[in-house]
Amino acid sequence: MEPAERVLAAAGELFYRRGVRAVGMDDVRAASGVSLKRLYQCYPSKEALVVAYLERRDERWMSSLTTYVAERQHAISAVFAWLERWFGEDDFRGCGFVNAYEELGTTSDAVRDVVRRHKQRLRDYLRGLAAEAEDPDLLAEQLLVLIDGATVTAMVSPPGTAAARAAARAPASLTAACRG
Numbered sequence: 001m002e003p004a005e006r007v008l009a010a011a012g013e014l015f016y017r018r019g020v021r022a023v024g025m026d027d028v029r030a031a032s033g034v035s036l037k038r039l040y041q042c043y044p045s046k047e048a049l050v051v052a053y054l055e056r057r058d059e060r061w062m063s064s065l066t067t068y069v070a071e072r073q074h075a076i077s078a079v080f081a082w083l084e085r086w087f088g089e090d091d092f093r094g095c096g097f098v099n100a101y102e103e104l105g106t107t108s109d110a111v112r113d114v115v116r117r118h119k120q121r122l123r124d125y126l127r128g129l130a131a132e133a134e135d136p137d138l139l140a141e142q143l144l145v146l147i148d149g150a151t152v153t154a155m156v157s158p159p160g161t162a163a164a165r166a167a168a169r170a171p172a173s174l175t176a177a178c179r180g
Contacts, residue, residue, distance in 0.1 A: 004042040006032040012053045016096050020050055020103045050100060051110050057096050058118045066125065075129045076143065083147065084169065087154040094155030095148065119144070 001009070010031035014023040025046055029036045043049035065082050072078035086092060093099070097115045104111040127140035153166070 003032075003034045003038050007034050007039050007042050007049070008052055008056060011049050012056060015050065015053050015100070016057075016093055017091065020100055025049075047104075047108055047110055050104065050108075051114050054097060054100055054111065054114045054118070058114070058121065061096075061118075062121060062125070069129070079126070079129070079143070079147070080150075080169075083150060083154075087151075088159065092154070092159075095151045098148065098152070122147070 007028060011023070011028045014027055014031055025036065025039060028049070029039050032039070034042075043052060065079065068082040068085075069075050069078040072081070097118045100111055101115040105115060106112075123140050123144050126143045127136050130136040130139040130143065133139040
């Protein structure tokens with residue numbers, strides 16, 4: 001694996017698990033096995049590394065979601081089934097984009113921009129899934145609110161608790177209720 005890839009992989013795991021501010025470049029160096037000089041050659045600042053981490057996370061997160069949904073019959077329900085699976089992962093720590101925005105969004109235009117691009121990309125995807133609705137823009141916005149709310153609820157609730165289960169299942173229940 002190339003040094004830049006090792007750095008990005010280590011940073012991604014550390015940033016998501018511990019938070020961006022809690023992780024120093026020396027932590028990334030130690031976890032990646034790349035010298036500090038080489039690390040800074042690959043990513044000249046921590047902000048550049050955070051942006052690269054978020055861009056990579058966006059690609060992987062969206063790819064996983066869209067692949068899962070494409071293989072299911074009911075797309076909107078499948079989005080929430082995918083979320084429930086994600087909420088149950090051992091390393092689930094909530095939305096990496098919201099977490100990064102909370103830590104750096106007011107001080108870093110670059111981080112704020114990449115977070116907003118991710119949320120817009122998700123909104124656009126949801127709009128595509130809701131294309132047959134009377135108001136696809138409104139439905140996409142409502143679904144995004146449900147996704148973010150469910151993610152936060154699942155993040156702050158211990159795994160397996162009623163709140164985490166409700167967060168995972170509420171959107172699917174609402175979607176079913178709208179059909180009925």
